[in-house]
Amino acid sequence: MGGGSGSADDDLHAAEGHADTLGALGREVQGAKSGGVGLIVPGLQDEVRHGDALFPDAAAGGSNGHASTVAAPPKHSMPWSSSDYTRIIIQSLQTMGYTRSAAELERESGLKLHSPAVSKLHDAVLAGDWEEVGAVLAKLQIPQESLGECLFAARRQRYLELLEGRRTQEAITYLQAHITPLRVETGVLHALTSLVVFMDAEELRRHARWEGPTPAERGRVLEELRRHVPPSILLPNNRLETLVCQALKHQVEQCSRYNSAEPWLDLLVDCTSDSHRIPDTTIHLLDHHQDEVWYVQFSNSGLQLATASKDKSVIVWDLSRSEPAVRHTLRGHTDSVSFVSWSPDDKVLLSCGNDYIITQWATETGTMVRHYRGHTEAVTAISWMPDGNQFVSGGYGKKIFVWNVDESDPVTTWHGERVCDMALSSDGTRMVTISPDKKIKIFSMPDKEEVGCVTESDCITSLCLSDDGRHVLVNISSESKPEVHLWDLEEMALTQRFKGHRQARYVIRSCFGGARNSLVICGSEDSLVYVWQRATGALVTKLSGHAGTINSVAWTGAKGGMLASVSDDNTVRIWGSGGP
Numbered sequence: 001m002g003g004g005s006g007s008a009d010d011d012l013h014a015a016e017g018h019a020d021t022l023g024a025l026g027r028e029v030q031g032a033k034s035g036g037v038g039l040i041v042p043g044l045q046d047e048v049r050h051g052d053a054l055f056p057d058a059a060a061g062g063s064n065g066h067a068s069t070v071a072a073p074p075k076h077s078m079p080w081s082s083s084d085y086t087r088i089i090i091q092s093l094q095t096m097g098y099t100r101s102a103a104e105l106e107r108e109s110g111l112k113l114h115s116p117a118v119s120k121l122h123d124a125v126l127a128g129d130w131e132e133v134g135a136v137l138a139k140l141q142i143p144q145e146s147l148g149e150c151l152f153a154a155r156r157q158r159y160l161e162l163l164e165g166r167r168t169q170e171a172i173t174y175l176q177a178h179i180t181p182l183r184v185e186t187g188v189l190h191a192l193t194s195l196v197v198f199m200d201a202e203e204l205r206r207h208a209r210w211e212g213p214t215p216a217e218r219g220r221v222l223e224e225l226r227r228h229v230p231p232s233i234l235l236p237n238n239r240l241e242t243l244v245c246q247a248l249k250h251q252v253e254q255c256s257r258y259n260s261a262e263p264w265l266d267l268l269v270d271c272t273s274d275s276h277r278i279p280d281t282t283i284h285l286l287d288h289h290q291d292e293v294w295y296v297q298f299s300n301s302g303l304q305l306a307t308a309s310k311d312k313s314v315i316v317w318d319l320s321r322s323e324p325a326v327r328h329t330l331r332g333h334t335d336s337v338s339f340v341s342w343s344p345d346d347k348v349l350l351s352c353g354n355d356y357i358i359t360q361w362a363t364e365t366g367t368m369v370r371h372y373r374g375h376t377e378a379v380t381a382i383s384w385m386p387d388g389n390q391f392v393s394g395g396y397g398k399k400i401f402v403w404n405v406d407e408s409d410p411v412t413t414w415h416g417e418r419v420c421d422m423a424l425s426s427d428g429t430r431m432v433t434i435s436p437d438k439k440i441k442i443f444s445m446p447d448k449e450e451v452g453c454v455t456e457s458d459c460i461t462s463l464c465l466s467d468d469g470r471h472v473l474v475n476i477s478s479e480s481k482p483e484v485h486l487w488d489l490e491e492m493a494l495t496q497r498f499k500g501h502r503q504a505r506y507v508i509r510s511c512f513g514g515a516r517n518s519l520v521i522c523g524s525e526d527s528l529v530y531v532w533q534r535a536t537g538a539l540v541t542k543l544s545g546h547a548g549t550i551n552s553v554a555w556t557g558a559k560g561g562m563l564a565s566v567s568d569d570n571t572v573r574i575w576g577s578g579g580p
Contacts, residue, residue, distance in 0.1 A: 302558025328366030394419030425469025523550030
């Protein structure tokens with residue numbers, strides 16, 4: 001069947017045939033060029049036009065008119081199955097439209113992309129010959145569990161096609177005789193049974209979420225079979241392309257300083273970061289605050305920056321020019337300000353801190369619009385709903401509030417635990433909180449139902465939620481083992497740890513960064529900014545310049561990517577690539 005490891009003779013035949021196959025491929029490439037066809041997509045054209053050989057001496061003989069002898073290339077030892085390798089190449093040639101070259105490689109190697117049985121299965125599915133499909137599946141030596149899944153996919157299609165053809169009684173008999181014995185879930189069986197009441201074809205298709213006996217729907221059955229049939233029997237689609245994409249992705253992950261929004265697509269050279277540097281040079285030093293700076297956040301456009309300070313003020317910086325400028329200095333809090341949050345349209349800025357009050361500011365004018373009162377202890381975090389009409393706040397007072405932006409009184413009061421930090425997903429369907437008891441809690445929104453909880457190893461001081469709400473960074477404070485942890489909230493699994501920085505006494509915040517959110521960035525009590533690879537946890541660089549604990553960092557993709565950090569040294573630093 002060509003699915004397992006090839007024999008020594010197979011390998012030798014494959015090696016001896018490479019030269020002839022290269023000549024055939026050359027003829028197809030040259031033909032495509034001379035005919036103006038380009039890359040051929042199966043189904044659009046059956047075969048590639050042929051022109052002269054790419055290597056005429058090898059294909060047609062030398063200049064003296066005599067046929068030349070092409071020596072077989074030396075046989076190379078590969079740590080994987082040469083038969084599988086050859087079949088993957090055959091598949092790729094066919095996918096690109098080089099059908100003759102694929103056939104030639106099959107002939108020279110003695111291998112077939114698919115066995116006759118698999119080809120028969122393919123044809124039977126597309127033709128809707130479901131009895132033949134069942135017969136072929138039984139002969140393919142598929143594991144019993146997978147065989148049941150395959151039979152269900154095919155028999156479900158047959159059942160629906162009988163209903164579509166108004167052969168209702170035959171469909172019911174078929175369901176009882178051929179689908180029920182497969183021991184499918186009761187709910188699935190009931191759903192299939194309920195479809196018999198729909199006599200109208202359109203109603204049937206809508207309730208079954210099914211297109212009908214179409215080539216596309218039968219093609220989906222074939223893809224379902226492909227999921228369960230072992231790859232040694234039925235090769236996965238586009239296998240070579242999948243392997244190449246995985247290799248390119250791996251190169252990017254291993255290239256610690258690659259910082260481009262575009263994927264690496266060069267097949268001829270390894271990934272390099274020379275032209276896509278991580279911002280590692282201080283390009284602006286801002287020193288207008290009069291005390292420690294505790295929090296920093298870029299606007300959604302990336303062209304403004306808000307910083308919150310122990311000096312009871314918030315400064316809004318204009319970054320649209322070559323040199324940052326103070327746009328507004330916002331005063332009105334009676335105690336330290338520890339958090340700010342931009343509205344989705346950047347027209348409103350909210351600030352909060354140790355005076356228990358949330359203040360709304362108009363970013364265009366810098367004027368105070370209103371106060372929101374209700375918290376009885378320090379307010380630690382604010383997060384906007386995606387429509388910009390509501391926001392959520394949490395703090396140490398064991399209450400979470402939901403507010404309408406245009407009303408000073410809360411819409412909803414939610415009693416719970418002390419909240420050290422919180423965030424909403426960008427679509428507003430998930431809220432994540434952390435508390436002093438080392439717990440990370442996940443709530444569905446807007447019903448506020450707790451859907452998950454994990455307990456950390458030590459005190460959690462802050463969190464940063466990914467844009468899709470699936471991953472969260474949490475800072476773990478410890479004298480001996482401070483770390484930043486990356487959690488997958490779908491799997492409820494700790495997927496990466498980031499180490500090396502210092503955090504034992506203060507609240508320090510981390511963030512995602514880089515052009516593809518491929519970096520994790522964090523401040524530290526040793527006055528350094530730490531940058532790690534998100535995928536591997538490897539330390540990429542440490543940025544020096546501050547003279548005190550770095551409390552918060554923020555990233556924006558604007559202007560090619562900028563990083564901001566704020567510190568107990570009263571300063572704000574903006575980092576850029578610093579390159580030409």
